[in-house]
Amino acid sequence: RKEVEQDPGPFNVPEGATVAFNCTYSNSASQSFFWYRQDCRKEPKLLMSVYSSGNEDGRFTAQLNRASQYISLLIRDSKLSDSATYLCVVNIRESNYQLIWGAGTKLIIKP
Amino acid sequence: DTGVSQDPRHKITKRGQNVTFRCDPISEHNRLYWYRQTLGQGPEFLTYFQNEAQLEKSRLLSDRFSAERPKGSFSTLEIQRTEQGDSAMYLCASSPMGVRDEKLFFGSGTQLSVL
Numbered sequence: 001r002k003e004v005e006q007d008p009g010p011f012n013v014p015e016g017a018t019v020a021f022n023c024t025y026s027n028s029a030s031q032s033f034f035w036y037r038q039d040c041r042k043e044p045k046l047l048m049s050v051y052s053s054g055n056e057d058g059r060f061t062a063q064l065n066r067a068s069q070y071i072s073l074l075i076r077d078s079k080l081s082d083s084a085t086y087l088c089v090v091n092i093r094e095s096n097y098q099l100i101w102g103a104g105t106k107l108i109i110k111p
Numbered sequence: 112d113t114g115v116s117q118d119p120r121h122k123i124t125k126r127g128q129n130v131t132f133r134c135d136p137i138s139e140h141n142r143l144y145w146y147r148q149t150l151g152q153g154p155e156f157l158t159y160f161q162n163e164a165q166l167e168k169s170r171l172l173s174d175r176f177s178a179e180r181p182k183g184s185f186s187t188l189e190i191q192r193t194e195q196g197d198s199a200m201y202l203c204a205s206s207p208m209g210v211r212d213e214k215l216f217f218g219s220g221t222q223l224s225v226l
Contacts, residue, residue, distance in 0.1 A: 004153075008151070034214070042219070043202060043218060043219050043220055044154065044202075044215075044217055046215065046216075087153050087154075089153075098156050098159065098167060099215070101153030101154050101155070101156075103151065103152050103153045104151075104152075104153055
């Protein structure tokens with residue numbers, strides 16, 4: 001079992017719709033969680049951190065479920081520019097500062 | 112531009128040759144990371160520096176790979192006797208010390224193709 005698992009997609013979603021995807025992690029000692037966005041042939045960029053109480057940034061909402069060991073990302077009122085791959089990242093403090101990356105979920109927003 | 116910069120952007124080499132990549136992190140960032148990414152996968156950790164000290168190296172990294180950060184500023188990643196399996200995007204990232212979360216700032220990467 002991979003340490004961080006994501007549905008690779010692609011998720012094909014009409015513009016304006018709401019889309020959500022999850023990421024599961026296997027190490028219960030995981031401390032920090034992040035969503036990164038990566039456009040095709042570009043570098044990953046931090047989208048948002050995921051806090052225990054859940055957090056929102058504009059149209060994006062991230063949540064953490066420690067009991068079930070998953071994090072989620074919800075995108076409301078999706079835009080064409082949201083088309084990208086969304087990478088889930090987990091920081092396992094046991095491994096010093098080595099982050100564990102998921103393989104990403106590809107999202108395609110269609111007009 | 113005060114972001115992370117990597118050089119070269121692209122490198123094509125023949126199997127068996129040595130290659131070296133350079134990364135210039137954001138100037139006030141103490142931590143520097145090298146990652147490798149192949150199509151359809153997330154970045155794979157290679158090594159980590161805090162200032163000039165190499166504190167962690169992936170167990171998956173063969174002896175053909177070596178990285179340095181001699182003065183705690185720029186870093187180089189060298190691959191000796193390249194193999195076709197080394198073809199990938201090599202990403203450098205940096206982050207500041209003393210922040211609560213490990214937020215990484217990536218360079219644009221070096222795309223390596225081994226023929």
